[in-house]
Amino acid sequence: MIRDSRTIWSATKSLLYRAEAGIKNGDLLALAEKEFDVFVPVDRKLALQQDLKKLRIPVILIRARTNRVEDIRPLAAELLERLPGAVAGEVTIVDT
Numbered sequence: 001m002i003r004d005s006r007t008i009w010s011a012t013k014s015l016l017y018r019a020e021a022g023i024k025n026g027d028l029l030a031l032a033e034k035e036f037d038v039f040v041p042v043d044r045k046l047a048l049q050q051d052l053k054k055l056r057i058p059v060i061l062i063r064a065r066t067n068r069v070e071d072i073r074p075l076a077a078e079l080l081e082r083l084p085g086a087v088a089g090e091v092t093i094v095d096t
Contacts, residue, residue: 026050029052033057038060038086039052039055040059040079041061041062047061047091055088058087058090058092059092060091074096078094082094
């Protein structure tokens with residue numbers, strides 16, 4: 001399990017670079033499934049465009065007013081509370 005913020009940031013940057021390189025959402029999800037213990041998207045459209053329940057890792061969808069840090073930060077405590085109970089094949093929603 002990824003436990004420190006430096007590792008998380010490094011892994012997140014790696015995934016973002018791949019997205020910027022033109023890899024499609026479905027392929028990014030397959031990569032996330034291989035490289036992460038849990039998938040935490042903020043993109044509401046992604047949840048509508050992809051069947052996140054098919055992933056073999058838990059998904060915790062962040063629903064904030066915007067995807068800006070100021071709007072996501074208040075949800076961090078709830079996200080951390082829900083991580084241990086997150087189950088593969090289910091989408092857990094963290095929102096305001």
